[in-house]
Amino acid sequence: xxxxxxxxxxxxxxxxxxxxxxxxxxxxxxxxxxxxxxxxxxxxxxxxxxxxxxxxxxxxxxxxxxxxxxxxxxxxxxxxxxxxxxxxxxxxxxxxxxxxxxxxxxxxxxxxxxxxxxxxxxxxxxxxxxxxxxxxxxxxxxxxxxxxxxxxxxxxxxxxxxxxxxxxxxxxxxxxxxxxxxxxxxxxxxxxxxxxxxxxxxxxxxxxxxxxxxxxxxxxxxxxxxxxxxxxxxxxxxxxx
Amino acid sequence: xxxxxxxxxxxxxxxxxxxxxxxxxxxxxxxxxxxxxxxxxxxxxxxxxxxxxxxxxxxxxxxxxxxxxxxxxxxxxxxxxxxxxxxxxxxxxxxxxxxxxxxxxxxxxxxxxxxxxxxxxxxxxxxxxxxxxxxxxxxxxxxxxxxxxxxxxxxxxxxxxxxxxxxxxxxxxxxxxxxxxxxxxxxxxxxxxxxxxxxxxxxxxxxxxxxxxxxxxxxxxxxxxxxxxxxxxxxxxxxxxxxxxxxxxxxxxxxxxxxxxxxxxxxxxxxxxxxxxxxxxxxxxxxxxxxxxxxx
Numbered sequence: 060x061x062x063x064x065x066x067x068x069x070x071x072x073x074x075x076x077x078x079x080x081x082x083x084x085x086x087x088x089x090x091x092x093x094x095x096x097x098x099x100x101x102x103x104x105x106x107x108x109x110x111x112x113x114x115x116x117x118x119x120x121x122x123x124x125x126x127x128x129x130x131x132x133x134x135x136x137x138x139x140x141x142x143x144x145x146x147x148x149x150x151x152x153x154x155x156x157x158x159x160x161x162x163x164x165x166x167x168x169x170x171x172x173x174x175x176x177x178x179x180x181x182x183x184x185x186x187x188x189x190x191x192x193x194x195x196x197x198x199x200x201x202x203x204x205x206x207x208x209x210x211x212x213x214x215x216x217x218x219x220x221x222x223x224x225x226x227x228x229x230x231x232x233x234x235x236x237x238x239x240x241x242x243x244x245x246x247x248x249x250x251x252x253x254x255x256x257x258x259x260x261x262x263x264x265x266x267x268x269x270x271x272x273x274x275x276x277x278x279x280x281x282x283x284x285x286x287x288x289x290x291x292x293x294x295x296x297x298x299x300x
Numbered sequence: 301x302x303x304x305x306x307x308x309x310x311x312x313x314x315x316x317x318x319x320x321x322x323x324x325x326x327x328x329x330x331x332x333x334x335x336x337x338x339x340x341x342x343x344x345x346x347x348x349x350x351x352x353x354x355x356x357x358x359x360x361x362x363x364x365x366x367x368x369x370x371x372x373x374x375x376x377x378x379x380x381x382x383x384x385x386x387x388x389x390x391x392x393x394x395x396x397x398x399x400x401x402x403x404x405x406x407x408x409x410x411x412x413x414x415x416x417x418x419x420x421x422x423x424x425x426x427x428x429x430x431x432x433x434x435x436x437x438x439x440x441x442x443x444x445x446x447x448x449x450x451x452x453x454x455x456x457x458x459x460x461x462x463x464x465x466x467x468x469x470x471x472x473x474x475x476x477x478x479x480x481x482x483x484x485x486x487x488x489x490x491x492x493x494x495x496x497x498x499x500x501x502x503x504x505x506x507x508x509x510x511x512x513x514x515x516x517x518x519x520x521x522x523x524x525x526x527x528x529x530x531x532x533x534x535x536x537x538x539x540x541x542x543x544x545x546x547x548x549x550x551x552x553x554x555x556x557x558x559x560x561x562x563x564x565x566x567x568x569x570x571x572x573x574x575x576x577x578x579x580x581x582x583x584x585x586x587x588x589x590x591x592x593x594x595x596x
Binding site: 129130131134135140142149151155159162207 | 461464467468470471474475477478479480481482483484485486
């Protein structure tokens with residue numbers, strides 16, 4: 060039984076249809092990558108799941124329909140999104156950002172445990188706890204954005220372009236982290252433009268173009284597929300090399 | 301000479317403190333919703349009428365004042381629910397006009413159902429007494445204004461730093477959607493912002509009336525216009541800016557009134573605005589430049 064399932068999802072921005080009758084499933088414990096070129100509708104799909112973009116169609120999370128619900132209610136069900144561009148609260152300190160991540164939690168002891176875990180994953184966040192988040196580097200802000208999301212102890216984490224705008228070695232760190240999160244039992248739906256890196260960590264993947272899923276399957280198969288290679292010249296170049 | 305200056309500085313702090321509280325009330329709401337709430341003045345006026353009404357029922361001031369503040373906080377939340385929620389996310393102009401409409405409606409209601417004439421606000425003698433400090437006559441109301449404003453600013457700062465709802469309000473001012481992604485209910489943050497603005501309006505109104513002892517349907521209009529100037533001066537949407545702008549505006553007004561030659565006194569208002577314009581020409585974003593646009 061899938062943890063998250065989308066069926067017949069449509070998202071319209073005025074006259075433009077950004078997502079067309081999209082079906083997608085994420086099983087518990089999986090990392091699923093959602094790939095595609097710029098403007099394919101990947102980020103819009105994530106926004107629709109968390110209720111930040113108006114959508115029609117069915118969205119089920121942990122057996123409950125969450126379509127049309129308010130963002131805050133959806134998040135309270137145990138799923139959250141790390142938005143594209145990190146979007147930490149810049150004038151709030153690192154500690155305050157993390158505290159807001161746990162805003163809905165009632166048990167202070169459990170929240171404190173989460174904070175310790177997040178600080179073990181990202182030691183720099185403990186070092187800079189009292190610094191305004193806006194003064195962190197891009198990579199540190201991405202760590203904070205992910206740490207802040209983890210503070211809510213989600214069952215499902217939606218990651219929107221976590222590698223965007225980061226230096227290559229920091230991108231490697233982020234993908235290592237995604238694997239570590241998976242090892243801890245977190246389910247992840249990952250939107251990425253860096254298809255190679257995403258397919259390396261994902262179990263399965265979907266490829267989008269013009270708002271539709273054009274193919275899907277196990278990550279290893281997609282990596283070998285010529286169709287993906289054609290969609291992603293980057294892979295073709297690497298395979299040829 | 302020095303005595304006069306000290307006295308005027310006391311006046312400047314007391315007036316500036318009230319402006320700062322009012323400007324903060326406007327800024328708290330504006331920073332989250334992009335709404336400039338001109339009905340804020342009506343909340344001040346309402347505070348006065350509750351005090352008048354409470355006196356009719358024989359309630360002592362120390363009970364009537366907190367009661368008035370609670371009623372004003374509840375009214376601010378109610379205003380949001382009835383008038384501002386339907387236009388949430390609309391353009392700035394739509395929200396501005398809505399707030400004007402609410403302000404005018406409330407003024408008319410005060411005129412129709414209470415009176416167009418000023419009502420005496422009964423204040424304890426303590427508030428109207430004068431202290432003699434080293435030969436300087438300083439009104440107790442001025443001292444209380446300054447002390448209360450400082451205490452409120454300290455408490456507000458703690459509230460915004462220590463409580464989840466305070467943090468959520470600051471976060472919502474920076475990124476409303478992401479605040480909701482934290483599972484924080486949008487309506488609750490906005491209601492809290494209005495309650496806080498009501499609290500600040502109520503306190504400011506009591507301090508304002510302590511220096512005037514009467515309330516009329518238009519009482520809140522001028523101070524809120526001043527508070528709006530103060531928020532613009534400090535930087536719209538910035539809470540520090542609101543405080544700074546309020547204090548600065550109070551100081552400009554009082555010192556001009558104190559030191560202008562008599563022949564120039566009629567121009568005090570124009571000169572005050574002239575100084576404000578000069579500051580804004582040099583720093584269009586206000587003294588504490590605030591980024592940000594309105595929440596959806």
